[in-house]
Amino acid sequence: MRTRGTLRLATRGSALARRQAALVKEALENRRYEVELVTVETTGDQIRDELIHRLGKTGAFVRELDERVLDGDLDGAIHSMKDMPTEQPDELVTAAIPERGRPGDLLVTPDGASLAELPDGATVGTSSLRRRAQLLSERPDLTVEPLRGNVDTRLEKLLAPALQAEHQERSDADKERKGNTGNEDFEPEYDRTVDDWFDDLSELEKQALGREVDTEYDAIVLAQAGLERSGLTHYVDTQELPTSTFVPAPGQGALAVTATDGETAREIQSAIDHPRSRVETTVERTILAELGGGCIAPIGIYAIVQGEFVHTSVSVFDRDGEESVTATRDLPIETHAEAAREFAADLADQGAAALIDTAREDADGDAEPSQEDQPEGK
Secondary structure, X not given: OOOOOOEEEEEOOOHHHHHHHHHHHHHHHHOOOOEEEEEOOOHHHHOOOOOHHHHOOOOOOOHHHHHHHHOOOOOEEEEEHHHXXXXXXXXXXXXXXXXXXXXOEEEEEOXXXXXXXXXXXXEEEOOOHHHHHHHHHHOOOOEEEOOOOOHHHHHHHXXXXXXXXXXXXXXXXXXXXXXXXXXXXXXXXXXXXXXXXXXXXXXXXXXXXXOOOOOOOOEEEEEHHHHHHHOOHHHOEEEEOOOOOOOOOOOOOOEEEEEEOOHHHHHHHHHHOOHHHHHHHHHHHHHHHHHOOOOOOOEEEEEEEEOOEEEEEEEEEOOOOOOEEEEEEEEEHHHHHHHHHHHHHHHHHHHHHHHHHHHHHHHHHOOOOOOXXXXXXX
């Protein structure tokens, strides 16, 4: 039993962030720790109408939480690992990485269509440079449009046009039904009234029905772990995108608890750290740090422990998915961090560094903000 009082951990206030923090809280409580979650609003949360890269630096959804830890106000902070900058203050450590969720991406459509089945020129929504480049590499005909908001909001934006069209059709049918009262030969188009239909909708669908539609999306792409943790998978049709071509973002699907280096960090690590997840995400983040792509370049890095090796896939694209450097390598698990740095250096020599430099120049020259891999719990 913990003797030094309640463990106070920071979390962002979005629904998804709170759900993820609850997973960490439950894991610690299962090890007989007392835990209090403290909601902290971040700079990224406060900016509603701009894409993330206008914030000017990586970590807009992370910094304020960690500052509360460094100031001694809180014992630790819970983050989505893919949102974390690769550089941290010296006093701060990643105390624990719980067992990772599914790292891949999902294509979400109103009708269950696969990527290949989307019509020519279909509009796909994503806030990620990486996903945009990967989509265009597979389907250059697609129109990829920015998509922000939390998971609920993104799903509502996808579902809204079809639901609103059906609502209009049913409303018109109701008017026709009323106009034919007493006409025994009239056969209504729908068996149920529009009110009955509305009552059977889920809360998500009802919210979508009332949403103003700016862009009609044929599909959107979301992180699988985020959608599953949101509890909304049963409301939509999804297709898993293969990690071989849609290489995930470094750390995607993983959570991290940061704390100041010391006894508390060691306690948290001993209680809930998952060694395999730590090795895999360490490889991914080491390669990202060495390449220096940060949030400005389309980079996918995915590592998975297989026996004595860490099978690692990397893809670096230009922004339009026309050029890429891709490679896989089995890294010795005993020297995984050093091997990851060597892999990154080889990738840089093979052209990854040039692609990242070009992406950085493009980002500096943008008149309008480009899409960014920002948290789906926003």
